[in-house]
Amino acid sequence: MPSFDEVLKEAGEFGRFQKRVFFLLCQTGVTFSFLFASVVFLGQAPDSYWCRIPGATELSERCGWTLEEERNFTVLPLRLGNGSSSGECERLDVVWDTSISCASPVAHYGNHSAGNLSLAACHDDWVYKQPHSSIVSEYNLVCGNSWMLDLSQAILNLGFLAGAFTLGYAADRYGRILIYLLSCLGVGICGIIVAFAPNFTVFLIFRFLQGVFGKGTWMTCYVIVTEIVGSDQRIVGIVIQMFFTLGIMILPGIAYLVPTWQGIQLAISLPNFLFLLYYWLVPESPRWLLTRKKGEKALKIMHDIAKHNGKYLSPHYSEITISNEEVSNPSFLDLVRTPRMRRYTLILMYAWFTTALIYQGLVMRLGIVGGNLYLDFFISGAVELPAALLILVTIDRIGRRLPFGMSSIVAGIACFITAFLPEDIPWLKMTVAMIGRLGITMAFEIVYLVNTELYPTTLRNFGVSLCSSLCDLGGIIAPFLLFRLAAIWLELPLIIFSILAVVCGLLVLLLPETKGISLPETVEDVEQLS
Numbered sequence: 001m002p003s004f005d006e007v008l009k010e011a012g013e014f015g016r017f018q019k020r021v022f023f024l025l026c027q028t029g030v031t032f033s034f035l036f037a038s039v040v041f042l043g044q045a046p047d048s049y050w051c052r053i054p055g056a057t058e059l060s061e062r063c064g065w066t067l068e069e070e071r072n073f074t075v076l077p078l079r080l081g082n083g084s085s086s087g088e089c090e091r092l093d094v095v096w097d098t099s100i101s102c103a104s105p106v107a108h109y110g111n112h113s114a115g116n117l118s119l120a121a122c123h124d125d126w127v128y129k130q131p132h133s134s135i136v137s138e139y140n141l142v143c144g145n146s147w148m149l150d151l152s153q154a155i156l157n158l159g160f161l162a163g164a165f166t167l168g169y170a171a172d173r174y175g176r177i178l179i180y181l182l183s184c185l186g187v188g189i190c191g192i193i194v195a196f197a198p199n200f201t202v203f204l205i206f207r208f209l210q211g212v213f214g215k216g217t218w219m220t221c222y223v224i225v226t227e228i229v230g231s232d233q234r235i236v237g238i239v240i241q242m243f244f245t246l247g248i249m250i251l252p253g254i255a256y257l258v259p260t261w262q263g264i265q266l267a268i269s270l271p272n273f274l275f276l277l278y279y280w281l282v283p284e285s286p287r288w289l290l291t292r293k294k295g296e297k298a299l300k301i302m303h304d305i306a307k308h309n310g311k312y313l314s315p316h317y318s319e320i321t322i323s324n325e326e327v328s329n330p331s332f333l334d335l336v337r338t339p340r341m342r343r344y345t346l347i348l349m350y351a352w353f354t355t356a357l358i359y360q361g362l363v364m365r366l367g368i369v370g371g372n373l374y375l376d377f378f379i380s381g382a383v384e385l386p387a388a389l390l391i392l393v394t395i396d397r398i399g400r401r402l403p404f405g406m407s408s409i410v411a412g413i414a415c416f417i418t419a420f421l422p423e424d425i426p427w428l429k430m431t432v433a434m435i436g437r438l439g440i441t442m443a444f445e446i447v448y449l450v451n452t453e454l455y456p457t458t459l460r461n462f463g464v465s466l467c468s469s470l471c472d473l474g475g476i477i478a479p480f481l482l483f484r485l486a487a488i489w490l491e492l493p494l495i496i497f498s499i500l501a502v503v504c505g506l507l508v509l510l511l512p513e514t515k516g517i518s519l520p521e522t523v524e525d526v527e528q529l530s
Helices: 004-011 016-037 056-063 067-081 105-109 147-174 176-195 200-227 236-257 261-280 286-291 295-308 332-336 339-365 373-382 384-394 401-420 426-453 457-488 492-508 523-527
Strands: 049-051 090-092 119-121 126-128
Touching: 004 286, 004 295, 016 176, 016 200, 016 236, 016 261, 016 295, 056 067, 067 126, 147 176, 147 200, 147 339, 147 457, 176 200, 176 261, 200 236, 200 261, 200 286, 236 261, 236 373, 236 384, 236 426, 286 295, 332 339, 332 457, 339 401, 339 426, 339 457, 339 492, 339 523, 373 384, 373 426, 384 401, 384 426, 401 426, 401 492, 426 457, 426 492, 457 492
Parallel strands: none
Antiparallel strands: 049 126, 090 119
8 A cells, every 4th residue: 555655656756746835835925925014014104194183173173273273273373382292292281272273372372481381191183194005103102001012913923823833733734725714804804804804903813813814825835735745855945935925025915005994904905815725736735645544635636736737646555544644633642752852842932933033023014114114124124035036046065054153143133233333325225134134044944844844644744833933933023022112222122133043043053964864753763963
């Protein structure tokens, strides 16, 4: 009775059929990157806003003021009288009444000076020149509420974390393609609800759910692709990351052309409904069908794969066995029970956490450093393409460990240098920052591959799921770390990033080299790696 890998080799390990499915599922990387990085454009800081004094609406109507005139009569006197106040988070502690002069309203309150009037903190009374340009102006995420923008991205990453466990389990239980299609439907529906959320609470709830389903699409498409190709085609996981990068490059173009955050949200969510057509184009994973004792269905799909690839399966292939069985109910203790497994697990968990935190931090940092956001974001995405190409060139020639470790160290050094470069040499600061982005992107993509190759077959799915959950934890922490530290000093997050990255690079060098070796089957095989 032949094994699945033997049948796959005869049907074609990466023929026309796999290439078609691979290309179709790779599109998921584009839409997932939209969701992953959209906060940079959904949460853009408004160009101009100020705090409205109670009664100003009625006074403006009586006096016939425009918004600009209202601002000139109320905010500008505040700035002149109290130089420490910008009028954005504070207002004059007065209430306009109908007897006030339209020509000089502040004069009514004595001494003709706003400097003699007390101030009050602003609460939900902000006025924006472009009220629907971003979620910041839509839900008043300014001043004391600015931390809520951090929360919106943290909630998305919390959804990723929940999706990794719930939908990862569901995909193992109910099938890859079923969970993939349901996840695509969920992302689309939740994305529409997010766009029309009546308040910030509803926005957060459905952004969390969009994160859950988004992670479901990304995980299952990745698994389907890797399960229908031969064991020698491990680099397809790296290539699929290039479509994620393509999405990063397309996103600023969408944001530039669409003027409102609701429009951007719909533009990045609606394409997920197109993936429902894959019901007729992408089959269930035959490898999964075998694990569920559905050998006849798996064999039928293998005959279809062979036919599309121009191959022919021998008629005596009436049954297929799968030699790799998962251990029942694996636990975290299985990953740390032996010395080398324990070392590899702890290093990989730190690497996942660090690379995700730094990568997401550098992406979101583009939204607060000034400059041309759309162009800078596009360039930073374009820099990621050479990262994937460098990985493809080096991992089968040099190995995994050295590119992994050195890319992290280079990213850390680049972040540190960027923090101290003067602002009056923007091209140099941008160049060094892009080297940092290139380095951390390489590390972020290689960790997927190394994590898979360092765990035995009996613990591989569980180990990769557990370690990669630290990626989502890093994503939850990243917005708070970035925005709160940047409020102290704009470059302070880069200093933290540099320390984390260099430590990660040094730890990675303690891992064994996996280039050219067979995937370990048992824990004993892992313990023998050097």
